[in-house]
Amino acid sequence: MTAEERLLAIEEIKKLKARYFRYLDTKNWVALESVFAPDAAFDMRSGRGDMLDPDALLAGAVAIVSFIRASVEDVVTVHHGHMPEVDIRSDTMAEGIWAMEDVLRWPTTSTRPIQTLHGYGHYHETYELIGGGWRIKTLKLTRLRVLTE
Amino acid sequence: MTAEERLLAIEEIKKLKARYFRYLDTKNWVALESVFAPDAAFDMRSGRGDMLDPDALLAGAVAIVSFIRASVEDVVTVHHGHMPEVDIRSDTMAEGIWAMEDVLRWPTTSTRPIQTLHGYGHYHETYELIGGGWRIKTLKLTRLRVLTE
Amino acid sequence: MTAEERLLAIEEIKKLKARYFRYLDTKNWVALESVFAPDAAFDMRSGRGDMLDPDALLAGAVAIVSFIRASVEDVVTVHHGHMPEVDIRSDTMAEGIWAMEDVLRWPTTSTRPIQTLHGYGHYHETYELIGGGWRIKTLKLTRLRVLTE
Numbered sequence: 001m002t003a004e005e006r007l008l009a010i011e012e013i014k015k016l017k018a019r020y021f022r023y024l025d026t027k028n029w030v031a032l033e034s035v036f037a038p039d040a041a042f043d044m045r046s047g048r049g050d051m052l053d054p055d056a057l058l059a060g061a062v063a064i065v066s067f068i069r070a071s072v073e074d075v076v077t078v079h080h081g082h083m084p085e086v087d088i089r090s091d092t093m094a095e096g097i098w099a100m101e102d103v104l105r106w107p108t109t110s111t112r113p114i115q116t117l118h119g120y121g122h123y124h125e126t127y128e129l130i131g132g133g134w135r136i137k138t139l140k141l142t143r144l145r146v147l148t149e
Numbered sequence: 150m151t152a153e154e155r156l157l158a159i160e161e162i163k164k165l166k167a168r169y170f171r172y173l174d175t176k177n178w179v180a181l182e183s184v185f186a187p188d189a190a191f192d193m194r195s196g197r198g199d200m201l202d203p204d205a206l207l208a209g210a211v212a213i214v215s216f217i218r219a220s221v222e223d224v225v226t227v228h229h230g231h232m233p234e235v236d237i238r239s240d241t242m243a244e245g246i247w248a249m250e251d252v253l254r255w256p257t258t259s260t261r262p263i264q265t266l267h268g269y270g271h272y273h274e275t276y277e278l279i280g281g282g283w284r285i286k287t288l289k290l291t292r293l294r295v296l297t298e
Numbered sequence: 299m300t301a302e303e304r305l306l307a308i309e310e311i312k313k314l315k316a317r318y319f320r321y322l323d324t325k326n327w328v329a330l331e332s333v334f335a336p337d338a339a340f341d342m343r344s345g346r347g348d349m350l351d352p353d354a355l356l357a358g359a360v361a362i363v364s365f366i367r368a369s370v371e372d373v374v375t376v377h378h379g380h381m382p383e384v385d386i387r388s389d390t391m392a393e394g395i396w397a398m399e400d401v402l403r404w405p406t407t408s409t410r411p412i413q414t415l416h417g418y419g420h421y422h423e424t425y426e427l428i429g430g431g432w433r434i435k436t437l438k439l440t441r442l443r444v445l446t447e
Contacts, residue, residue, distance in 0.1 A: 003302055003306055004302060007302075007305055007306065007309065010309060082319075082378045082379065082380065083315065083316035083319055083320070083378065083379055084312075084313075084316065085313045085317065085320075086313075097320065099319060099320065099323075099378055101376075101378065120376040120401070122320065144323055144324075144375075144376050145374050145376060145401075145403070
């Protein structure tokens with residue numbers, strides 16, 4: 001790639017990740033699936049931070065969105081990404097790291113032991129160019145801190 | 150526009166929005182007016198989130214800054230933008246979406262029913278190139294969540 | 299510089315600042331030193347916000363990292379940057395402003411008078427190109443608000 005093509009790809013990947021967050025928080029599940037490669041993998045086993053959830057190692061865009069939807073469909077969620085470090089590795093592959101913060105509030109009718117989660121961490125990701133558009137290929141969430149109440 | 154011109158315009162618009170936030174939180178009202186097109190429109194009727202404020206549909210840079218100034222001149226405010234999705238639509242028009250978080254604390258002498266506001270949402274915006282510089286043309290604020298105390 | 303070279307430099311400086319935050323919060327002290335020019339200067343005298351700390355005017359990458367390490371080695375920290383305004387001033391010098399938020403929690407065994415700090419402010423920075431890579435040359439932290447408990 002030329003330098004200009006790399007800059008364009010980096011900007012596209014930043015917008016891709018922005019759509020991931022926006023579709024997630026506005027509960028647009030159909031659109032959310034479109035940001036992932038069909039064979040994407042999401043390791044959010046440390047998502048809640050307090051223990052490793054073995055069920056949260058997900059394979060495929062359909063499974064990822066199904067898991068997210070089941071987890072937060074009735075939850076008011078805010079997810080923000082910060083400080084991207086995107087590197088283009090080839091014409092069709094890229095890597096990225098993002099700082100993140102998430103704030104979740106379960107409905108007051110929930111019988112879950114926790115009602116709110118406020119977390120901080122990083123996404124470690126790869127991206128693939130598929131059919132002219134960048135998609136999220138792999139994601140792994142690591143945590144700096146998680147507060148639950 | 151060429152690809153390079155689009156990249157330059159996107160970076161300029163990101164810096165424009167950065168100045169909007171910085172001038173707002175540092176209470177630089179004269180500079181704040183300069184980020185808006187003279188005929189800008191700001192729909193922040195859902196700004197407080199708990200009800201629709203019909204007075205918060207503002208027309209013109211002067212009216213926008215007057216409203217903001219009257220609302221928060223004595224309030225410690227923090228406004229952060231995240232995850233821009235900027236699209237250049239023509240040589241002189243562009244669109245953008247930003248995730249946002251705001252934290253407001255009214256002075257302890259205030260007699261308002263609420264003393265703090267902590268909100269999350271999105272800005273939906275358009276931009277216009279005027280005299281060689283990008284300006285905010287329209288803004289609409291939508292909310293994911295607002296906590297008041 | 300050409301427009302393309304400026305865009306590349308801006309992206310490099312954004313990634314430089316991302317590494318600063320990531321190395322700081324993941325306590326990678328060796329890597330953290332690499333983001334600073336050897337003769338960097340960091341004015342974080344208003345870092346805690348409640349008083350001016352004269353000891354927090356630091357000269358040199360080694361002294362900066364030593365101070366940061368001594369201050370937060372046992373502290374869970376989250377530092378996020380937002381809304382960069384980066385301007386390339388010459389082939390080897392640049393300036394930048396960033397909004398910031400930081401959340402610190404001292405260990406429960408700490409005997410400090412404060413256990414948590416949650417702050418908001420801006421970084422005012424300069425950057426220098428050294429040996430083909432951008433480094434942070436000067437930083438000054440200003441505060442909008444600091445909450446301590």
